[in-house]
Amino acid sequence: MRKKVAELAGVSEATVSRVLSGVGSVKQETAKRVLEAAERLNYVPSALAQRFALRKSGNLGVILPMLPKVNLFSTYYFSEVLSGIGIAAKRRGYDLLLLFREPEEPRDYANLFRTQKIDACILIGAQDVPSEREALAELKEGHHPFCLVNQRFGGEAYNSVDADQGAGLREAVRHLLARGRRQIGFLNGPAVYSNSRDRLDAYREALAEAGAAYEPERVLLGNYSRKTGYLQAKAVADLVRAGRLDAVIAANDRMAIGLLQGLKELGIRVGDELALIGCDDSDVVRMTDPPLSSIRVPFFDIGREAAERLLDAVANPADAAPFDVKLPVELIERASSMPDGTT
Amino acid sequence: MRKKVAELAGVSEATVSRVLSGVGSVKQETAKRVLEAAERLNYVPSALAQRFALRKSGNLGVILPMLPKVNLFSTYYFSEVLSGIGIAAKRRGYDLLLLFREPEEPRDYANLFRTQKIDACILIGAQDVPSEREALAELKEGHHPFCLVNQRFGGEAYNSVDADQGAGLREAVRHLLARGRRQIGFLNGPAVYSNSRDRLDAYREALAEAGAAYEPERVLLGNYSRKTGYLQAKAVADLVRAGRLDAVIAANDRMAIGLLQGLKELGIRVGDELALIGCDDSDVVRMTDPPLSSIRVPFFDIGREAAERLLDAVANPADAAPFDVKLPVELIERASSMPDGTT
DNA sequence: GTGAAAGCGCTAACAT
DNA sequence: ATGTTAGCGCTTTCAC
Numbered sequence: 001m002r003k004k005v006a007e008l009a010g011v012s013e014a015t016v017s018r019v020l021s022g023v024g025s026v027k028q029e030t031a032k033r034v035l036e037a038a039e040r041l042n043y044v045p046s047a048l049a050q051r052f053a054l055r056k057s058g059n060l061g062v063i064l065p066m067l068p069k070v071n072l073f074s075t076y077y078f079s080e081v082l083s084g085i086g087i088a089a090k091r092r093g094y095d096l097l098l099l100f101r102e103p104e105e106p107r108d109y110a111n112l113f114r115t116q117k118i119d120a121c122i123l124i125g126a127q128d129v130p131s132e133r134e135a136l137a138e139l140k141e142g143h144h145p146f147c148l149v150n151q152r153f154g155g156e157a158y159n160s161v162d163a164d165q166g167a168g169l170r171e172a173v174r175h176l177l178a179r180g181r182r183q184i185g186f187l188n189g190p191a192v193y194s195n196s197r198d199r200l201d202a203y204r205e206a207l208a209e210a211g212a213a214y215e216p217e218r219v220l221l222g223n224y225s226r227k228t229g230y231l232q233a234k235a236v237a238d239l240v241r242a243g244r245l246d247a248v249i250a251a252n253d254r255m256a257i258g259l260l261q262g263l264k265e266l267g268i269r270v271g272d273e274l275a276l277i278g279c280d281d282s283d284v285v286r287m288t289d290p291p292l293s294s295i296r297v298p299f300f301d302i303g304r305e306a307a308e309r310l311l312d313a314v315a316n317p318a319d320a321a322p323f324d325v326k327l328p329v330e331l332i333e334r335a336s337s338m339p340d341g342t343t
Numbered sequence: 344m345r346k347k348v349a350e351l352a353g354v355s356e357a358t359v360s361r362v363l364s365g366v367g368s369v370k371q372e373t374a375k376r377v378l379e380a381a382e383r384l385n386y387v388p389s390a391l392a393q394r395f396a397l398r399k400s401g402n403l404g405v406i407l408p409m410l411p412k413v414n415l416f417s418t419y420y421f422s423e424v425l426s427g428i429g430i431a432a433k434r435r436g437y438d439l440l441l442l443f444r445e446p447e448e449p450r451d452y453a454n455l456f457r458t459q460k461i462d463a464c465i466l467i468g469a470q471d472v473p474s475e476r477e478a479l480a481e482l483k484e485g486h487h488p489f490c491l492v493n494q495r496f497g498g499e500a501y502n503s504v505d506a507d508q509g510a511g512l513r514e515a516v517r518h519l520l521a522r523g524r525r526q527i528g529f530l531n532g533p534a535v536y537s538n539s540r541d542r543l544d545a546y547r548e549a550l551a552e553a554g555a556a557y558e559p560e561r562v563l564l565g566n567y568s569r570k571t572g573y574l575q576a577k578a579v580a581d582l583v584r585a586g587r588l589d590a591v592i593a594a595n596d597r598m599a600i601g602l603l604q605g606l607k608e609l610g611i612r613v614g615d616e617l618a619l620i621g622c623d624d625s626d627v628v629r630m631t632d633p634p635l636s637s638i639r640v641p642f643f644d645i646g647r648e649a650a651e652r653l654l655d656a657v658a659n660p661a662d663a664a665p666f667d668v669k670l671p672v673e674l675i676e677r678a679s680s681m682p683d684g685t686t
Numbered sequence: 687g688t689g690a691a692a693g694c695g696c697t698a699a700c701a702t
Numbered sequence: 703a704t705g706t707t708a709g710c711g712c713t714t715t716c717a718c
Contacts, residue, residue, distance in 0.1 A: 002695070012705045017697065024698090027703060048459035049695035052395040053710055059440075066426065075626065079418035083409065086443040095460065097402075098439040100429040116391035116711095117438065226629075257630050264632075283418065287569075287600050289607075289632040345711070355689045360713065367714085370687060392711035396694055459695095 001043055008037035020045050059097040060089045060307060061118035063109065065125045066100045073125065074254055076282035077299055081149060084303025085122060092311045094119070107135035113144040120145040120314050122306050127192040128153060145320075147310040149302060152194045152324070159313070161306040161325045165195050165279075166202035168295035168329035172249050172277045173206035175293075175331055179338065181247035181275050185218035185239065187232060187259060189251045199251055199279075218245060222255045229255030233262020240274050247337070253278035253285055253294055260288060260336070275337040290335035297329050344386055351380035363388050402440040403432045403650060404461035406452065408468045409443045416468065417597055419625035420642055424492060427646025428465060435654045437462075450478035456487040463488040463657050465649050470535040471496060488663075490653040492645060495537045495667070502656070504649040504668045508538050508622075509545035511638040511672035515592050515620045516549035518636075518674055522681065524590035524618050528561035528582065530575060530602065532594045542594055542622075561588060565598045572598030576605020583617050590680070596621035596628055596637055603631060603679070618680040633678035640672050 006013045011030060018024040019034040026034075038044070051058050062085055064078070089096050097118055101107065112118050126132055126148055136158060139146050148160040176184050186203045189196045200219070207214045220235060222228030229250060236259060239245035250256035256278030263270055270276050271290045278285060281296035305325055313320035349356045354373060361367040362377040369377075381387070394401050405428055407421070432439050440461055444450065455461050469475055469491055479501060482489050491503040519527050529546045532539045543562070550557045563578060565571030572593060579602060582588035593599035599621030606613055613619050614633045621628060624639035648668055656663035 013695090014697085014706075015704060017695095018704085021697080025703065030703075042457075044454060044457045046457075046459045046695060048391075048395050048398075048400055050697080052391050052694085052712090053696040053698090055391075055710065057391055062441075066430070075418040075422035078422050082441075083443070086441060087409070090443060090445075096441040096443075098405075098425075098429060098441050100426070100433060100439075102433075111387060114385075114387045114389075116389045261630070284627050284630055287604070287627055287631055356711090357689060357691095357713085358687085360711095361688085364713080368687060373687075389711060393713080395696090395710085396712040396714085398694065 001041070002045070005034065005037045005041055005043050008041065009033040017045070021050070055116070057097075057116050057119050058093070058095055059118045060085070060094040060311065061097045061099050061112055061121035063099045063101060063121055063123045066102050074252070074280065074282045074284075076284070077280065078124075080299035081124060081303035084300040084305075085307040086303075088304045088307035089311065092308075092315075094311060107131055109135050109146070110138045110142050110144060113139075113142060120147075120310050122147050122149055122303075122310065123151070124149050126151045128194060129192055145310055145314050147306045149306050150193075150195060154194075157322050157324070159306075159310065159323050161302050161309065161323075161327070162195075163297040163302060163329050164326040165198045165297075165329070166205075168279065168297070168331065169199045169202040169249065170206040170209075171329075171331045172295060173203065173210070175333065176247045176249075176275055176277070176337065177210055177212070179275065182212065183218070183245050184212070184247040184249065185220065185236065185245050187220045187222055187229065187248055187250040187255055189222060189224040189255070196251060203249070215244075222251075222258075224252050224255060226254045226258035226261075229258025229260075230262040231258075233259055233266055233268075236274070237263060237266040237268050240268055245274065247275040247277075249277045249279075251279055253280045253282045253292065256292055256294070257284065257288055260292065271336045271338060277331075277337050281332050285332075285334070288336075293334045293337035294332055295329050296332050298327050302327055344384070345388070348377065348380045348384055348386050351384065352376040360388075364393070398459070400440075400459050400462050401436070401438055402461045403428070403437040403654065404440045404442050404455055404464035406442045406444060406464055406466045409445050417595070417623065417625045417627075419627070420623065421467075423642035424467060424646035427643040427648075428650040429646075431647045431650035432654065435651075435658075437654060450474055452478050452489070453481045453485050453487060456482075456485065463490075463653050465490050465492055465646075465653065466494075467492050469494045471537060472535055488653055488657050490649045492649050493536075493538060497537075500665050500667070502653065502666050504645050504652065504666075504670070505538075506640040506645060506672050507669040508541045508640075508672070509548075511622065511640070511674065512542045512545040512592065513549040513552075514672075514674045515638060516546065516553070518676065519590045519592075519618055519620070519680065520553050520555065522618065525555065526561070526588050527555070527590040527592065528563065528579065528588050530563045530565055530572065530591055530593040530598055532565060532567040532598070539594060546592070558587075565594075565601075567595050567597060569597045569601035569604075572601025572603075573605040574601075576602055576609055576611075579617070580606060580609040580611050583611055588617065590618040590620075592620045592622075594622055596623045596625045596635065599635055599637070600627065600631055603635065614679045614681065620674070620680050624675050628675075628677070631679075636677045636680035637675055638672050639675050641670050645670055 006016045016034055018026050019031045150162050152160045220232045278292050278294040281294040285292040285294045309323050349359045361369050362374045493505050495503045547557055563575045621635050621637040624637040628635040628637045652666050
């Protein structure tokens with residue numbers, strides 16, 4: 001095929017290669033002939049062969065847990081991050097290889113590099129557990145470029161792009177205080193996610209800063225699912241009725257919505273008796289009643305930033321310093337946290 | 344690397360290859376030595392080189408429109424279908440190559456095969472427009488295996504996996520009639536999606552079958568976005584107040600939710616004055632007030648089925664008959680369509 | 687059952 | 703500026 005193009009254009013195969021890959025110098029006129037010949041024979045070079053010859057897969061891997069039953073992600077989170085990564089990868093000529101990891105599957109990330117399936121990878125939904133730490137350490141040791149999204153590992157300087165969850169939580173607390181709330185609770189997620197820990201720390205700091213009381217009983221625990229939010233409604237309602245709680249910040253929107261539904265059934269008026277704020281500002285918060293205040297996280301940008309930085313590092317390993325980006329978040333105020341909050 | 348494994352095992356490179364790829368016959372004992380050697384040297388074959396030699400990319404392409412601003416998909420739809428495809432591909436040893444198509448980008452699907460980036464592909468969100476038809480015709484002509492998801496093209500026997508939207512709509516109409524509703528409207532999406540046309544046909548059939556009146560003014564049009572549902576609230580409210588409408592079926596949940604919000608603002612009590620049913624049964628329908636009745640579509644299964652059938656066809660081109668699968672849907676009844684519907 | 691060698695379709699020196 | 707040639711790391715005949 002390529003040979004026929006070369007013949008038709010009256011040049012060698014090497015020249016065909018040069019023209020089509022834009023590497024090396026060729027006379028304008030020769031290039032034109034080659035292009036025409038390729039056009040006529042409907043020829044395009046095999047990316048597979050190119051990549052093999054170059055010893056680069058041309059793929060950016062995205063590793064993420066199999067979705068069914070994974071509560072950490074709203075589908076919103078997932079779609080946004082992935083789109084951001086997709087855009088950035090595309091602009092840089094990389095293809096996106098999607099790698100689902102099933103729950104019991106070993107985290108053999110380094111193998112993806114050894115088999116040359118990917119040139120770099122982004123990890124979504126990594127957890128701070130020993131097997132994950134080992135897998136990441138192996139990547140690091142093998143000098144395989146990777147980047148974490150929305151997760152970091154204490155003590156390890158891994159590339160990561162995250163939202164500034166702490167700042168968001170502090171802002172939420174300040175907002176509630178400004179609105180006259182004094183007894184602010186926090187519904188958090190599991191500590192295997194660094195976000196959970198960051199938010200808890202910020203929650204305590206913000207309370208301390210304002211001279212407000214920190215009370216352990218006001219910190220509730222869920223697993224980021226709607227259901228666990230729903231299940232905490234009873235405890236929250238009791239505290240509210242006892243006059244010991246007038247606001248709750250939930251660590252994600254799903255739990256906030258579950259809590260909202262549970263409270264509604266228990267007759268607690270959210271937005272009035274109790275102010276409620278979620279995190280993520282996913283697409284569902286506009287659909288609840290009352291609309292849910294939430295901390296907007298730029299998921300699309302997080303994905304884009306992670307891919308851009310990572311691929312830049314791959315393109316230019318020389319001046320590739322490790323990065324640890326925190327993108328700003330923004331509190332979006334809606335009726336669920338306003339004193340005049342109504343339907 | 345491979346050479347060192349061969350040396351260590353005391354065999355030729357060809358034998359190493361045979362052992363690791365499981366092709367050809369090797370003595371048990373030899374195989375064991377090779378495996379140990381590979382293990383010791385931490386060697387795994389390059390998938391890139393293998394695929395190059397085999398002239399197969401090992402990738403299943405998934406083509407989908409860039410998400411931002413695409414209303415057709417809820418993120419729910421997207422995540423579910425993709426997960427289903429991912430599971431099936433993985434089981435068959437294929438990797439998933441995600442290919443975002445930007446709005447103005449030419450639909451040059453065939454090139455993905457020519458460049459050997461993919462061995463087969465699944466198209467999500469295809470539209471019935473000329474450029475799409477051309478691109479698909481080119482795939483067909485080149486004998487490139489592909490499968491459509493949730494879309495079909497009249498007159499073309501392309502592989503496709505879809506939900507039985509017509510059956511779902513008929514069931515919804517019957518449900519409403521059984522609940523005493525007599526004046527049923529339909530909020531549809533654009534006709535470039537075959538689903539829209541299928542549903543409209545089924546809507547008319549079901550009405551005719553029941554001897555109920557079909558009135559054009561009761562068919563409203565949106566673009567599958569929440570916003571267009573919201574914008575139709577005024578027209579719907581007017582019809583309801585005029586006693587000319589007591590139920591609406593929306594072609595997806597997003598529009599249903601927009602409509603629900605709009606109606607609420609206009610003081611129409613959904614579930615009572617007006618019964619409302621959406622389509623997709625996405626994760627948000629449990630979060631609205633009242634909860635939204637919806638037609639459940641097995642998106643995960645659709646993705647899985649598409650990938651399985653397609654990859655089976657690739658594995659066995661001999662007996663690969665074109666397929667056109669319709670998966671059953673199920674009406675999930677909630678308060679928005681029940682006579683006693685309340686919060 | 688195993689080894690030797692050709693070839694997959696490119697890229698990249700090196701030579702001219 | 704262009705042609706020649708040697709790989710890239712596998713698979714796969716074809717001998718033995």
